[in-house]
Amino acid sequence: MRYLPHTQDDIESMLKITGHATVDDLFNCIPDYLKTKQSLDIPESLTEWELNAHMEQLASLNIACKTYKCFIGAGSYDHYIPAIIPYLISRSEFMTAYTPYQPEVSQGTLQGIYEFQTMITELLGMDIATASHYDCGTALAEACLIALRQNKKKSYKIAVSSLVHPSHRQIIQTYIHPAGYEMVEIPYTKEGLTDIAALEKMEGIAGIAIQSPNFFGNIENLKAFKSLSDAKDILFIVSFTEALAYGLLKNPGSLGADLVAGEGQSLGIAKSFGGPGLGLLAGTQKQTRNLPGRLIGKTKDANGADGFVLTLATREQHIRREKASSNICSNNGLNAMTAAMYLSTVGKIGIREIAQQNHDKAEYLKESLMKSGFKSAFSTPFFNEFVMKVPNGYEKKRKALIDKKCIFAGIHLEPYYPELKLHYLFCATETISKSDIDHLAKEVQ
Numbered sequence: 001m002r003y004l005p006h007t008q009d010d011i012e013s014m015l016k017i018t019g020h021a022t023v024d025d026l027f028n029c030i031p032d033y034l035k036t037k038q039s040l041d042i043p044e045s046l047t048e049w050e051l052n053a054h055m056e057q058l059a060s061l062n063i064a065c066k067t068y069k070c071f072i073g074a075g076s077y078d079h080y081i082p083a084i085i086p087y088l089i090s091r092s093e094f095m096t097a098y099t100p101y102q103p104e105v106s107q108g109t110l111q112g113i114y115e116f117q118t119m120i121t122e123l124l125g126m127d128i129a130t131a132s133h134y135d136c137g138t139a140l141a142e143a144c145l146i147a148l149r150q151n152k153k154k155s156y157k158i159a160v161s162s163l164v165h166p167s168h169r170q171i172i173q174t175y176i177h178p179a180g181y182e183m184v185e186i187p188y189t190k191e192g193l194t195d196i197a198a199l200e201k202m203e204g205i206a207g208i209a210i211q212s213p214n215f216f217g218n219i220e221n222l223k224a225f226k227s228l229s230d231a232k233d234i235l236f237i238v239s240f241t242e243a244l245a246y247g248l249l250k251n252p253g254s255l256g257a258d259l260v261a262g263e264g265q266s267l268g269i270a271k272s273f274g275g276p277g278l279g280l281l282a283g284t285q286k287q288t289r290n291l292p293g294r295l296i297g298k299t300k301d302a303n304g305a306d307g308f309v310l311t312l313a314t315r316e317q318h319i320r321r322e323k324a325s326s327n328i329c330s331n332n333g334l335n336a337m338t339a340a341m342y343l344s345t346v347g348k349i350g351i352r353e354i355a356q357q358n359h360d361k362a363e364y365l366k367e368s369l370m371k372s373g374f375k376s377a378f379s380t381p382f383f384n385e386f387v388m389k390v391p392n393g394y395e396k397k398r399k400a401l402i403d404k405k406c407i408f409a410g411i412h413l414e415p416y417y418p419e420l421k422l423h424y425l426f427c428a429t430e431t432i433s434k435s436d437i438d439h440l441a442k443e444v445q
Helices: 008-018 048-059 084-087 109-123 138-152 165-177 196-200 222-234 243-247 284-292 332-370 394-405 434-443
Strands: 129-135 157-161 182-184 209-213 233-239 261-262 279-283 294-300 305-315 385-389 423-427
Touching: 008 385, 008 423, 084 332, 109 129, 109 243, 109 279, 109 294, 109 305, 129 138, 129 284, 138 157, 138 165, 138 209, 138 233, 138 261, 138 284, 157 165, 157 279, 165 182, 196 222, 196 332, 209 385, 222 233, 233 243, 243 332, 279 284, 332 385, 332 423
Parallel strands: 157 182, 157 209, 209 233, 233 261
Antiparallel strands: 129 279, 129 294, 261 279, 294 305, 385 423
């Protein structure tokens, strides 16, 4: 998009029409105490070549996981991406597609979203899935709002596990607080699992949100939480950050989830220094009209040929208007298309095999670290990440591994859980080889 500045004649012409003497007069409605009193610290303009050189210099300060061995997960994971994916997704008809404002002429876009939704429902075991969500955090916040709206006569509180990703809990707070709702956190046990006994004692809640595998990588007993939510007559929300875990684990739908909100970055989307992600949100048939975003359906046209339609779109620019459940504007279509391509490329057997590799390599990494003097924090079954208690002075060794050996060896959990000093979260995916693990184990001894 080109930036074309207005000439002085353009400005004077517009001011004459609006009835203002100066551009500053346009902003008289803004109180003076909110206006900056100093000029903006913006550098002088650069030539095209100077700007390119400057951007290359800034880019060189970043560390790419292609040149480093990354033993970090925590919501964003390294996975192999089949070469066919970046080739196909870069085609102009996919790259330039946007929100289907005129769905009847957006058959390609609609079909892409339809196929994506179909595969996500199969992966998660749910009746219906929508497109439009930016990442797991925003999808989970939307799910919490659904539970709160449905039970607002009963409660204005949502119970969220303290083992839901810390950033996602912050997003939930940001979403629900302005609406007058409250989030209460469910503590975790010494086994690294959400404390169901503490949840049983909570009264006056509209729903519960549990992440599995949780932030520690441990697998929660979702069936037990479903039974409790039924007993309390509230919605049961399941969250996840590693979609490939369901290549091995029973999916949330089979365990009774009412809503599932998760991250789809593992489905063919590169980490890209932190984004973008892909928010997944699915529900039971009962939740169809409560889900935000878009729902694409398949039908027949007047000639009997297959066609795709924008069946539901509960946003402010469509039929719901001021009663819309969400104001999401972009359908995140490119990432949704990427995920659909990935799922169709690797297939059900491929997803199972990748998940098995993730599990097995993480188990081997854990055993190797224990042999090097680390202690396992929990004995609970996990997927591809786990928590270890490290020896004193490990942070200094970890920094040396980054600077000298190009290895990222876990992340410190104390900033997120102050009680977990000297505890680190490690991860291994199919991109980590046995020799990589052996090398790390030797270096940390």
